[in-house]
Amino acid sequence: MSTSIPGDSPYPAPSRLGVGRTQWVDFAAGARAIAPLDPGSFVFGLAVGALVQVSGYNSVVGMSGSLLVNAGASQIAIMEGLRIGAPLVVVVLTALVINSRLALYSAAVSPAYSGFPRRWKLGLAYLMTDQAAAITLQYQDRYPDPVRRRWFVLGASLTFSCAWFVGTAAGILLGPVIPSAWQIGFIVPLMFISLMVPSLRHRAEVVAAVTAIVVAVVFKDLPLGLNVIAAALAGIGVGRLIK
Amino acid sequence: MMLFLAFLLAGIGTYAIRLSGIMLLGGDRKLPESVTKTLRLIAPAALAAIIANSLLLDGGDWRAFGAWQIAAVVATGVALWKRSMGWTLIAGAGAFAALLLVGL
Numbered sequence A: 001m002s003t004s005i006p007g008d009s010p011y012p013a014p015s016r017l018g019v020g021r022t023q024w025v026d027f028a029a030g031a032r033a034i035a036p037l038d039p040g041s042f043v044f045g046l047a048v049g050a051l052v053q054v055s056g057y058n059s060v061v062g063m064s065g066s067l068l069v070n071a072g073a074s075q076i077a078i079m080e081g082l083r084i085g086a087p088l089v090v091v092v093l094t095a096l097v098i099n100s101r102l103a104l105y106s107a108a109v110s111p112a113y114s115g116f117p118r119r120w121k122l123g124l125a126y127l128m129t130d131q132a133a134a135i136t137l138q139y140q141d142r143y144p145d146p147v148r149r150r151w152f153v154l155g156a157s158l159t160f161s162c163a164w165f166v167g168t169a170a171g172i173l174l175g176p177v178i179p180s181a182w183q184i185g186f187i188v189p190l191m192f193i194s195l196m197v198p199s200l201r202h203r204a205e206v207v208a209a210v211t212a213i214v215v216a217v218v219f220k221d222l223p224l225g226l227n228v229i230a231a232a233l234a235g236i237g238v239g240r241l242i243k
Numbered sequence B: 001m002m003l004f005l006a007f008l009l010a011g012i013g014t015y016a017i018r019l020s021g022i023m024l025l026g027g028d029r030k031l032p033e034s035v036t037k038t039l040r041l042i043a044p045a046a047l048a049a050i051i052a053n054s055l056l057l058d059g060g061d062w063r064a065f066g067a068w069q070i071a072a073v074v075a076t077g078v079a080l081w082k083r084s085m086g087w088t089l090i091a092g093a094g095a096f097a098a099l100l101l102v103g104l
Helices: A021-054 A059-068 A072-083 A088-099 A101-113 A118-126 A130-142 A146-174 A184-199 A203-218 A223-240 B002-025 B033-055 B067-082 B085-101
Strands: none
Touching: A021 A059, A021 A072, A021 A130, A021 A146, A021 A184, A021 B085, A059 A072, A059 A146, A059 B002, A072 A088, A072 B002, A088 A101, A088 A223, A088 B002, A101 A118, A101 A130, A101 A146, A101 A223, A101 B002, A101 B033, A118 A146, A118 B002, A130 A146, A130 A184, A130 B033, A184 B033, A184 B067, A184 B085, A203 A223, A203 B033, A223 B033, B033 B067, B067 B085
8 A cells, every 4th residue: 555644664564465554454344334234134144144044045145145235134125025026126136125125224334334435335335234334434533534444344344244155155065054943033133233222322312213113113114125215214304403 | 146236236226326426515615614513413313223223113013022132221311321333232232132042
């Protein structure tokens, strides 16, 4: 890396794979920040991989879902939709509606990404999950330098997605190894509670969260998971009214 | 194969969704205060929506009250107390496992 880091040593830093020491440190800090969520990513991948196997889908095609889409809930919706014979257009649109929340995260992280080179934006966007976005938002103020921040974001985003890829592959190879009595689906609300609640600070954020919860259950009968999108938008709208 | 085609199309669309805000809002100009305030509410609102949808509902129906909600309350309490993601995950997973073991 030719970019100089404030406070960096005046001597050429030892580097691995052409990446300087400071960058590795920031990458590792990002990886550590998201590490508590990696088991959840792996286990959820395991479940999606097992679904590929028990549904009788081709292993390579099943794996391609994690690599191409990189968003578990929508991959489940695609596999289940096609299994019950839904038309391709409907299945793809359902997946995109489920993933439309990522547009909200994309807007939320845009100030944190604004100083990044274009190719970094293009790469990090592919790796942007709910969890990586939430970690980016929590840590952005601790990395005011965009160069150091982009390595932190890469460390968090890449390791979390890798846990997902490895989990999916393991699930496809091993099948349903986790007994259904363990109800590992609980990992989903638990991961999101651990991301949201510790960082709740301002009254407007609490109001936004509570509003979203109420709207999500009130509109539970909306199709295609639209209640989640409606709830998120309502939470943002009502939260804005709070000073 | 139909599944591959679905993954490919959904993958392209999802990538465009992921890129949208970064490219549209992520220029060098400074965003107005009202916009940044709105952006700060996105994470709590979106995460809470997913929590409600996965914890209180199960595919459009109410989820029966039991280990899920009790463990979630434990996790939320620990989250507010410790303000730590790691402790929240450990407490929530531990409480959930204990509740399943006692047959809830």
